[in-house]
Amino acid sequence: MNEMNLVAGKYCLEKQIGTGAHGEVYQAVQLKDKNRVAVKIFYRHLHQDILQYILKELKVISSLSHPHILKVQAFGRGRFRDEMVHYLVTPLMENSNVSELLKKGKLEMPQAIKIATQIAQALDYMHENKFIHRDVKPSNILLDREKDAVLADFGIACDVDRTQTMAAGTIEYCAPEQMENSPGKKPNPQWDIYGLGITLYEMLTAINPYRIVANQQGQAAAIQKKYEGRYPSVTEYDGLIPYSLSLVIQKMISPQARYASMKEVLSELRLYDIGNEPSSVNFTKTEEIKLPENVNLLFQKAAFFSKQKLWKKALLKYNEILAKEPACYQAYSNKGDIYLQKKMYQDALANFNLALQYRPESYNALCQRGYTYLSMEDFVPALKDMEKAISLHPQRPQALFYRALLHKKLCEIYLKQNHKDLYCQENEQMKKYLDLYQKVKLSNRREDNV
Structure with a gap:
């Protein structure tokens, strides 16, 4: 160990990783537990008043605790390269800045x-x-x-x-x-x-x-x-x-x-901060369906291909399912999801319509058809589907999420058109449904943890 790299006899500096107005930052190893940390060495030429100000503020800030505030692990004065220096120790962040x-x-x-x-x-x-x-x-x-x-x-x-x-x-x-x-x-x-x-x-x-x-x-x-x-x-x-x-x-x-x-x-x-693509939303559980074992196996294969974004293979499997079970609404709904992610909206609508023909109260199909209409900026049927889905399952978050997105989109349109009153109305609705979505999501998370 090179003693020239020791700070206060506690930290061994490995390499410099940054510099600032008040000092240099190093990656270091804490000798006590061998953990890597970041050590800031304050410049020796700093005016004493500035240094004392920094140390005084650090003393207070070190009492703050928040997941998105860099924790102050230690600060003080110690020997470094035959001189006494002031230093600050924090966790080492591994993904730069x-x-x-x-x-x-x-x-x-x-x-x-x-x-x-x-x-x-x-x-x-x-x-x-x-x-x-x-x-x-x-x-x-x-x-x-x-x-x-x-x-x-x-x-x-x-x-x-x-x-x-x-x-x-x-x-x-x-x-x-x-x-x-x-x-x-x-x-x-x-x-x-x-x-x-x-x-x-x-x-x-x-x-x-x-x-x-x-x-x-x-x-x-x-x-x-x-x-x-x-x-x-x-x-x-x-x-x-x-x-x-x-x-x-x-x-x-x-x-x-x-x-x-x-x-x-x-x-x-x-x-x-709520995403804009349905593929990023995985709130709903697959609706329970009872199918023959060989059909369930096809569903598993289709789900695997979808996860890998191998859309053609997934669609082929869903078509195989429909050949065996022509009234399988879940297969139509899942096909609609694929076309929606590919932005093939007419094909998506056709499949969601078939899913709802065989199961008019399918929450998933209503949500996804509503989102398809929203993506096409066809707001009236979008709103109708979302309202029905919310009335069927008020404690499920997906339709609330899409409803917030619908009002967000209308806000953007009215802002561009300078319709301030309409913008304010849609903004209130957006906040209302976003609040409901967050409350339901939090409630569901608590239930999952019970």
Whole structure:
């Protein structure tokens, strides 16, 4: 063991994995239990006042406990390479950070929303405990082994009641009012909302709007744009991003009309954290059917092929089933699911119609036919199927989920048409059914655990 790599006699540094404004971060082994950890060595040249501020805030933040906040395992002062240094120990995150991900290009919308939602939960928890992060940005969002997001780097975090003596933050991500040196100004949770908004913008487009303006027109123009809130909509970079989501991001980074709290942001983001494809929704259990053993074996083979996305082979097996059992509604319903995933909507409808002909109260077939109509933007029959499914089984979540999606789609349409009253009505309905879906899903999970 190289003693030059020992910190406080407790941690053996293996390699440098990062650097920041206040120090360098290393992958290390904790000698006591041989676990790998991350060790931050604070720069020796840091002004004593800054160092004492950081250590004081770390002492308080170490008492916070949240699954999406990087845990402070230890901090203190010890010997490193014949000098005394201050250090911080945290768990080692094995999947780098969002900034590294963005070097490969923009993130898929579900992943971006998942990360933003998890960080919003962490920030909401911090705000409830009277702390502001002040430096929310991609490089401060780490990813653990399961690729869940963890908020890190609390070097400039502060108490909401502490008067700000100087501007702090990273200019590309900090709110315009956060940059001002105003005597007596107190930190505001809305600063973190702005930083998360710019981070979400960047995750969806791989573009930092401030940086683009600064590179093309200079820093002065970039700062002016920041104060005006005049950045291109994310939909200009990717037309597949829902228009309503672009409005959420615009409100997060608005200089004047920003969300008042992180709870408001969470209530908006969760509407986009529910997926958009029926293949991602696996709420319903297969409806009980009694069939001959040889037919059940064909179902098992068809299910295997479907799981492997070998659609043609799966369809052949369902056709074999129907040759033996012409009135097997489940085979028609499953064929409809395949055509729906392939976006062959007319074929999907034909099979769901046959399934419902043989079993008019099939919950699965009603849900999936309703979703097919929704995908075709045929809202009246979509709503009719979803209402019937909900009336049949109010304690099953799938129809509630699809009903929320239907109102979400109508919200987007009315926003584009500038029908504010209709948008508000659909928005209320969307929130209503999303709340019902989440309550039912939670209730079902509790029952499964009993």
